Amino acid sequence: MKRMLSLIISVSLFLAFIPISGCQRAEEPKKPEVETSAAAPALPPSSQTATPPSVPEKPKTPVAPLTAAIPVPSPAPRTYEPTAAPETPAAHAKPRGTDIVRVAGFDSAQMQKGAPPGWLLDIKLGDPQISLERGSQLYYLHMISSGTSYGVKNGIKVDIKEYPYLNWRWKVTRLPDGGDVRKSDTDDQAMQIYIAFTPTGFPEALNTPVLGYIWDNMAPKGWTGRSPAIGGGKLRYVVVRNKTDRLGQWYTEKRNIYEDYQKLLKDVECADPAGVTHGVEFYINSQNTKSAAESFIGDVYFSKR
Secondary structure, eight states: OHHHHHHHHHHHHHHTTSOOOOSOOOOSOOSOBOOOSSOOOOSOOOOOOSOOOOEEEOEEEEOOOOOOBOOOSSOOOOOOOOSSOOEEEOOOOOOOGGGEEEEEOOOSSOOBTTBOTTOEEEEEESOOEEEEEEOSSSEEEEEEEESOEEEEEEOOBOOTTTSOEEEEEEEEEEOOTTOOTTSGGGOOOSEEEEEEOOOOSSSGGGSOOEEEEEEOSSSOTTOEEEOSSTTOTTEEEEEEEOTTSOTTOEEEEEEEHHHHHHHHSTTSSOSSOOSSOOEEEEEEEOTTTTOEEEEEEEEEEEEOO
8 A cells, every 4th residue: 555655646746747638639740849847757667569679789998986875864775885887888870860859868977956957856765876977978877776766757758659769778787686577575676767658537646658668687578567566557567678688788779669658558548649758767776675776877869760
């Protein structure tokens, strides 16, 4: 019951930032509008589709990690120190101009109120350890969890019919011990990427379709399913990577989230995405397994191809 109340309250707070249009056919899409107003999926976050394969990238020169602790009233978590220095990947060529909509292309180490500019810190438990680390051309978000649960979110709005592909780079250097998305008492991941869509009804907290792309520990790659949390009926996970993947290695991903939505959320009232996305969130947690996790993410964007 506590988990359900926490889930409902979190999603209600998230939805307070965004307009609700219900399950209606969107008007003819205009040019994508990137908003930096804070709002993103607060639900903790889905079958593999035929998309270009993930390509591991070779790391470059190590850069010493920076950590920024944001004091928040909470039980003192166990401290986890990073075991490996972050490594910087070389940037790959990508579509330009109107072919992409940038989500996270951080260009400095600047933080505002504990989060990158234009993003909000979303804390469920403990003190976050979060910073921006310099790569070869961009900065990457560095997150550490020591029995904590938190993320950063923004309210970007993108028509995924026009920009169906989500692209990103990530690296994990520590997985939560025994983390398994399929069980509520071990539902911890080193990195979760959530995409929220237009709520389909009321109460909004229980009627917001969400796709969650995660780096799990125990669940097999390609596994898709619902959230084990009570009230997570419109939340669908996709396990993109797990413990079989190399720690400390950068990976580049591409997912057709329009196809994922139609396949994994076909049972919701709006089987076709209504309007635009209502937010993106990057999340990390290890409180259920009472362990630790560490990850990096960046160069995140929607694309037409």
